[in-house]
Amino acid sequence: MPGRRRPRQRPDPPPTGLLDWTDSRHWSQQARPCRYCGAPTNLRDSARHPAHKTCAEAALQQQLREQAEAYENERLTIEGNH
Ligand SMILES: [Zn+2]
Numbered sequence: 001m002p003g004r005r006r007p008r009q010r011p012d013p014p015p016t017g018l019l020d021w022t023d024s025r026h027w028s029q030q031a032r033p034c035r036y037c038g039a040p041t042n043l044r045d046s047a048r049h050p051a052h053k054t055c056a057e058a059a060l061q062q063q064l065r066e067q068a069e070a071y072e073n074e075r076l077t078i079e080g081n082h
Contacts (some may be wrong), residue, residue, distance in 0.1 A: 020026075025048075031040040032050035036059055045051040051059075 026044050026046075028042050028044055028050075031042050033039065034041045034052050034055055035045075035049045036051055036055035039052070041050050041052050043051060043053055043056075045056045
């Protein structure tokens, strides 16, 4: 029997999107209004706030876009100041 261990394979990213919402931490028995759209949801985001997966991911995208824009604006401001 070879003593060599197989390297652990890294799991593929979930096909449903960036976030793994299959984890039970993202699920509550009690439906609460989504923090983004107000419709009731059993899902919770990473901060345990009620949020739909799609709403949270849209917000995440928006956040990333705003950060990228803020970075770009700052860079342009700095370049324009010399
Ligand atoms: Zn929602």
